[in-house]
Amino acid sequence: MKKTLLYIFTISLLTACGAKLAVLTQADADRGAQKFPGLTLNDLAEGQILYKTNCSQCHPLKNPTSRDEVQWRKVVPKMAAKAERKANKKKIDGVTQEKILKYLITASTASASK
Ligand code: HEC
Numbered sequence: 197m198k199k200t201l202l203y204i205f206t207i208s209l210l211t212a213c214g215a216k217l218a219v220l221t222q223a224d225a226d227r228g229a230q231k232f233p234g235l236t237l238n239d240l241a242e243g244q245i246l247y248k249t250n251c252s253q254c255h256p257l258k259n260p261t262s263r264d265e266v267q268w269r270k271v272v273p274k275m276a277a278k279a280e281r282k283a284n285k286k287k288i289d290g291v292t293q294e295k296i297l298k299y300l301i302t303a304s305t306a307s308a309s310k
Pocket of ligand 1: 250251252253254255258263271272275276278279280282285288296
């Protein structure tokens, strides 16, 4: 129990810098599913975690609303290529990029998050 609390506290500290990512709701999943048929809230949550773990390796996380779909589709492969070139960074494979993209594109159109 204590350990869990410590863990949550540490995570909130770790995520304190950089963009504060909006909590995902079913409304996000519904909106995302219009673009990506079959997309679930679980898929989005997984994409958000992958975004946090992969995309904070070199710089603070950017706010998903700071770019639109066209821009994210260019940025993500470009960043994956950067990670590929750095021996000390975790690689971002194609499947992971796709999951991150679905999250970013869906979150980029969230009206509530700033
Ligand atoms: C290997 C290190 C590294 C990783 C991993 C990385 N980035 Fe970057 N990122 C950079 C560097 C260096 C820059 C600044 C130079 C540039 O713009 O190319 C940058 C710039 C950016 C920019 C601003 C530039 C633009 O073209 O809009 C965005 C947005 C961005 N990163 C998003 C991401 C996302 C999303 C991920 C995860 C898929 C990611 N980064 C992972 C190194 C990285």
